[in-house]
Amino acid sequence: MANVNKTGKDKQQDGGHRSRSSRENMAAMSVGVVDVPSEDAKRVLAYEEGHFLDLKAIDVAPGKLTRAMSAFANADGGELYIGIAEDAARTRQWRGFSAQEDANGFLQAFEEFFPLSRDFSYEFLQVPGSPGYVLHVYINKTRDIRLASDGKAYVRRGAQSLPVTNAEGLEILRRAKGITSFETQTVAVPIEFVTNSETIIEFLLGVVPTGEPDKWLRKQLLILDERPTVACLLLFADEPQVALPKRSAIKVYRYKTMERVGSRETLAFDPITIEGCIYNQIRDAVAKTVSLIQGVRVLGPEGLQEINYPLETLHEIITNAVIHRDYGIADDVHVRIFDNRVEVESPGRLPAHITVANILDERFARNGAIVRLINKFPDPPNKDVGEGLNTAFAAMKRLQLKDPEIKQLENSVLVNIKHERLASPEELILEYLETHEEINNRTVRDLTGIGSENKVKVIFQRLMAASQIERVPGKGGGSAAYRKCADSESDNE
Template sequence: MTIRVEGISDEAVRLLLLIEEGHFQDLKAIEIAPASLTKTMAAFANADGGEIYIGIDEVTDSCGKTSRQWRGFASQEDANGHIQIFETLFPLGGEHRYEFLESESETGKVLHVEIDKSISIKSASNGKIYKRRGAQNLPVTTEEDKRNLERTKGITSFETETVPYPVSNIVESSITAKFMEHQIPTNTPEGWFKKQRLISHGDLATVAAILLFDDEPQIALPKRSGIKLYRYRTSDDEGSRKNLAWDPITIEGSVYNQIYAAVDKVVGVVGDSKITDSDGLREVQYPSETIHEIVTNAVIHRDYSILDDIHIRIFDNRVEVESPGRLPAHITPANILDERYSRNPTIVRLINKFPDAPNKDVGEGLNTAFDAMKSLKLKEPVISERPNSVLVVIRHERLGSPEEICMEYLEDHDEINNRTLRALTGIGSENAIKRVFNRLIGTKQIERIPGRSGPASAYRKWTGHSNP
């Protein structure tokens, strides 16, 4: 098989040699044993994916200073041993790509390997499991670590775990009564639960059963099944106690009731907020579909094995929804709108059977959330992974650059100040807005209004008559 050879510039070579090895990138000399290389490949696949460059030396001079140098394979055939081990680790041909890099000014070809986050658990050629953490390949040795990795990959789910909890609490709950009345009138609750494997091992309820059908699942699953709601009166990057509008609110109950209670509360709190724009002071408006879909996604896809609540933080310029657990299996922030994978398939499937199901369009919720933001000409939500959670940020920030928004405002107003432009753009930093003003002054689009300084500073369209 012919492998693609990509020619790169001297500047690209320079940048490659400066790469800092870490969670997503590693550099190896051509002498790396193929078997040893599988540790790094498996570790990347079991974590978040990554890239390996084979053909980069680390050299130390007589003064003890280290540097990197390019020393690739003399021919493609010289890398056959490495390529064959790739096929062993990824026998179906997916989840990895490779190419050779070459430069006219350097010797040999560097083998560049891209590894995706794998849907399954990969073992190195020594039979051991590794996971990437920073620049290290850490062995996964304990049974608990293996179970956690299986849950992360979606091979197993905490929702199927059983809890020593009276089954009568779910069989006789009010939410079960309503569900059975409207959906399954011909079945007894207990018989239907057993058929759905919500009761197993004789008489034990699963985590999914408790979350879906217990009126107060927090009794059986404390510290891992609630929602905390905060309102911060600030646009700062972080909220603090002094910015809290009121004590955090705890929202409990079944997952179905939690979703609707949380969405109603967020919509209500946001509706009470004000923002300044070209029409003056008005209510903040986020699409209710966006809030609904992102809260629903957080509740039904969170990792319930983690002892933490979902955190919803409402700031002056944004709403943050933080859900415990990283993205499952092969899902990443980059492909989350296109790929489908459910950490809690039972919860996702059964909550869809409820009247007015919160996840009506299964698998399309986040796409709906993004489309709703576009319809109001607001920027798309931003999804990111933290060490043990997923954060979705919904900003009240208009499409278009801050410079464009500033000039649009000045079409209908005589002046603009830092506070107003921060409110218009959703940018919380005063210094960032100052840089916007300076750029516009530099291109002679605006000027500082003479005689105004400090908090009274303001800007107007360029006239050429202003003094700094």
């Protein structure tokens, strides 16, 4: 059974949920019963409830169950196990339905909650010697807002299903779902702020030579009720930051460290703020990031070398962060350049049905007007919706670098572009020893980006067990170093 053979920690790390296509395949396969080995059942009982996982007894109240269903559907999807009992001492037991038909009430609730049957799938789990069938349900992140039986919308945060209790929270959820977009909001500034800008005049001369700014912008629904929309300002105002402060700039940082979090002490200089219309912002932010990276040198197998990131990756990820962000959140896009990676953080969670697992396969544009109209600019920064990230990943592979890592945070999406080669740590150590007499723990961490001394020690132990390296005599403790085995060197000659 997929996922059951993972530990609770593993499940939390990988999100504990399948991609859309694999779930749909499971829906077609889940009519029967899956036999689960007792060891795997023990792992299920030990799972830690969290953002993607909830365990329920078979006597769970329908209202409580629909709250969990609503929370998963409105957040990032997740899994329900129905048939896991817990006593007063918080000891869990496998106590499922006596017969599959006994779960019909739950299945009917799911069918009513997800009428198209594409947003959930299920399977029955059976363990030899354990009572009953556990109903294992996969719930997808949905495109629309799903309400529980009490008429409220819930969202999953950690191991809790939290109600959205006010109009502001519901509007944030609508934007997160892509039902509404802040780009359509009007802003109380004179329309001349846009109709007389250099940006719109230059754009229309190149794209619509016969167009008049006022008439063209109204036709595109970028001026409503005699006010420009957020999209109008971002695209065609010379300085949209005047009307949209704290939510329409890009900040670029340079941290001289490989640590997980940058600090004021490791900042190379004050953050650089890049403003202007978003077409110019993207171009300027990419150029500034590239210029700062060119001054970064890291330790490689042959000594210090300049970092080399593919331009396509930086361009596509920064473009994505700007045009797909949630402009309703009062924050800027942040580009952080470290010694061993570049981080790009974009305000707003992934929209609609998009998840970290399916982001390279699924398509959705939160800001449809921005995506459509910026594509009309000369040499537009964006490709078709979703294609940019695929280009970014492909460019990293061509340079034999690891894929960018995408994380969804509480109110933002973080893309981590690591300067880590696809080669294993063992390969990098042996490659380094081709040109150096010895290597130590700190050097390996610099080479590989591994943050743990203990992990590096385990790698050294594996290489010694394979007779590839040996400890340098006289160097122990904190000064321990390793060199290629003499036998290994003679074998290579």
